[in-house]
Amino acid sequence: MSTLSILVEASSCSWGKLACQHGDRTIGIILRAIVSNSGKYKIKINRGFQVSFCNAHLGQSSSNQLLVFAYGRNVEKKMIYSSARSEDRNASRIVVDRLRQLLIDDSNNSDAIIGAPLGPALAHAFCHMKKDSRVTTADPCDDSLGPASSNSEQSDASAEKPTCRAVVISITQIMGSEHGSLMNLFFSAAKQLICVDVVSLGDDFTGGILQQAADITGGSFMHAQKPQALLKILMTNMLTDPTYRSAFSKLSHNSVDYRASCVCHQTLVSSGWVCSVCLSVLCQYTPICKVCKAAFTIRNIPKKPNRKRKS
Amino acid sequence: MDDDEQKGYTWEAGYAEGLNINEVLVEDEGGSIEKSIAKYVADSKRKARLEKRPEKIRLGIMRHIMIVIDCSRFMTNKAMPPSRFVVVMKALQSFLERFFEQNPIAQIGLITCKDRKAERLTMMTGNIRVLKEALNSMSEAFCGGDFSLQNALQLACANLKGMPGHVSREVLIVMAALSSIDPGNIFSTIETMKRMNIRCSAIGLSAEMFICKEMAKATKGEYSVALDPDHLQLLFSKHTLPPSSAKSSECNAIHVGFPHHELIKTRSFCVCHPDSKPISSRGFICTQCGARHCSIPAECPVCKLTLVAAPQLARAFRHLQPLAAFQQIDVTRGSCYACETRLTSEGFRCEKCRLVFCLDCDTLLHESLHVCPGCK
Numbered sequence: 001m002s003t004l005s006i007l008v009e010a011s012s013c014s015w016g017k018l019a020c021q022h023g024d025r026t027i028g029i030i031l032r033a034i035v036s037n038s039g040k041y042k043i044k045i046n047r048g049f050q051v052s053f054c055n056a057h058l059g060q061s062s063s064n065q066l067l068v069f070a071y072g073r074n075v076e077k078k079m080i081y082s083s084a085r086s087e088d089r090n091a092s093r094i095v096v097d098r099l100r101q102l103l104i105d106d107s108n109n110s111d112a113i114i115g116a117p118l119g120p121a122l123a124h125a126f127c128h129m130k131k132d133s134r135v136t137t138a139d140p141c142d143d144s145l146g147p148a149s150s151n152s153e154q155s156d157a158s159a160e161k162p163t164c165r166a167v168v169i170s171i172t173q174i175m176g177s178e179h180g181s182l183m184n185l186f187f188s189a190a191k192q193l194i195c196v197d198v199v200s201l202g203d204d205f206t207g208g209i210l211q212q213a214a215d216i217t218g219g220s221f222m223h224a225q226k227p228q229a230l231l232k233i234l235m236t237n238m239l240t241d242p243t244y245r246s247a248f249s250k251l252s253h254n255s256v257d258y259r260a261s262c263v264c265h266q267t268l269v270s271s272g273w274v275c276s277v278c279l280s281v282l283c284q285y286t287p288i289c290k291v292c293k294a295a296f297t298i299r300n301i302p303k304k305p306n307r308k309r310k311s
Numbered sequence: 312m313d314d315d316e317q318k319g320y321t322w323e324a325g326y327a328e329g330l331n332i333n334e335v336l337v338e339d340e341g342g343s344i345e346k347s348i349a350k351y352v353a354d355s356k357r358k359a360r361l362e363k364r365p366e367k368i369r370l371g372i373m374r375h376i377m378i379v380i381d382c383s384r385f386m387t388n389k390a391m392p393p394s395r396f397v398v399v400m401k402a403l404q405s406f407l408e409r410f411f412e413q414n415p416i417a418q419i420g421l422i423t424c425k426d427r428k429a430e431r432l433t434m435m436t437g438n439i440r441v442l443k444e445a446l447n448s449m450s451e452a453f454c455g456g457d458f459s460l461q462n463a464l465q466l467a468c469a470n471l472k473g474m475p476g477h478v479s480r481e482v483l484i485v486m487a488a489l490s491s492i493d494p495g496n497i498f499s500t501i502e503t504m505k506r507m508n509i510r511c512s513a514i515g516l517s518a519e520m521f522i523c524k525e526m527a528k529a530t531k532g533e534y535s536v537a538l539d540p541d542h543l544q545l546l547f548s549k550h551t552l553p554p555s556s557a558k559s560s561e562c563n564a565i566h567v568g569f570p571h572h573e574l575i576k577t578r579s580f581c582v583c584h585p586d587s588k589p590i591s592s593r594g595f596i597c598t599q600c601g602a603r604h605c606s607i608p609a610e611c612p613v614c615k616l617t618l619v620a621a622p623q624l625a626r627a628f629r630h631l632q633p634l635a636a637f638q639q640i641d642v643t644r645g646s647c648y649a650c651e652t653r654l655t656s657e658g659f660r661c662e663k664c665r666l667v668f669c670l671d672c673d674t675l676l677h678e679s680l681h682v683c684p685g686c687k
Contacts, residue, residue, distance in 0.1 A: 127649035
């Protein structure tokens, strides 16, 4: 049994931007990649092509669960579909209907801020998946990044457990203000063995925070250059359970950027100075912290970057 | 006269402020107090969660802790089955995991104390693997002799003395012995610790001791006595939260490196596994000296640069802006907003978005996620 959560960005600005870049059919193509069209929204192209990601997941096993969330600035009800609910029978119809409704509501809204807060929706998804799986055993793997040293006996134990994973389909870049809370979520996800996969649809091919998220939780980060590539990416890279993924060669072996951006110039730095009070990153040494205004003691600054002396 | 009999003697009142044995530990029909201990542990957990966390105070986030493990003959006592030693080791292992999860750039050192002598087991390190290996190397047969609080404190003090002024210096003593055999005056040692701004906390395993209470009070630490293994875990988990630090304490800028997680194609050894090959083809290269690391956070042994990832640093922010406690309310109908379970008796309401959550979700949100699903 495995539970899959799909989180789709529901901000009309970013969907509209995507449609401008790739043509009118974009929205239909994306929706059809996630759920197969049925009923009134059937788009009459490529008729034989009725495979979709959600249906493929539900079709793999009768005990598989599916949750679909929409995250956006004005979304009241984030969970738009749950296969556990009895009234939600027709996954495709409901997801398409509700997603369209959300996008229409959002486009009628007057504020024109692009971007969407992912944190609350992700917390919602993790809460729900914890309920479904009932496995919250802490991972013996510690919090440090990189592979755990003792993987062998642990993977045997987790083979029979129900697995949880989340797929984030993002269009715009995540805002910097959400950084801290999102990282917390991703580290707790790693601890609960929830794997987070990310597909980025927009111009943002590095992914930033979301690429780090995939690396922390053991998922994969992919960038779809065209909306047409979304279905291929979802089906080939994200359909299988994380436990079987080690059998296949991993596609993205790019280096993951773990650099921090400094508070003074907002540029990425590979080594910098961290204030001991507020933990903000400074790219150059300054005697007074720019954020919390704490005055640093200068006594032992010159020629000694290693003040952590071993006694 | 009747009043006096009800209230008991005046001197008994001195014991009532802490844990009132008669009220908290009620015997059941069989004369066992296990149930009441379990209830007490659950109650304190709930209390800790519902308690409002302070905001906007200066916290000692960079913590350097020396953990003193009592290895006297009292540790082999079977009061906590299978033995105190085994229980403490288990609790310490889980404490280390939780600690480094919440304090990514902290360091811990271990001290053992047996035969009245204190010995350093590991140096100050931020590497959880080293600490766990050191703990695993200890065995119950190692324990013996008496405990000496003064020697342990002096060794911890000597280790913490060299630490820079901006870190929060702490000592945590796990103590099973009911006596301490010291070479000199223990009160002067406590005075020294106080002067050096070292926070001394202790966890007792047998009974409350006056000297520990004095020490904790003088140095602004915490002292508590574990009732059973579960309660011990709870007491340890209290120490994972960073303490508030004095405004007068120094602050400083620390030089850190943010290495990439990358595929390393050249053949190389890593600094963390000197005897074998690196455990993965991917790794981290120190930004200053180019040494290879398998995992971070770590302090580069070659150039002593602290290596962390930006996300790990970002996680520490949640101590500075914690998720506000939810209000406990009575509900009869409706379902949990997050997981759609039907609520039966109690619910927890976020004061900001007025949405109600179940107990399980509330625990998960406050202990691990720290983001309210309803708020914007």
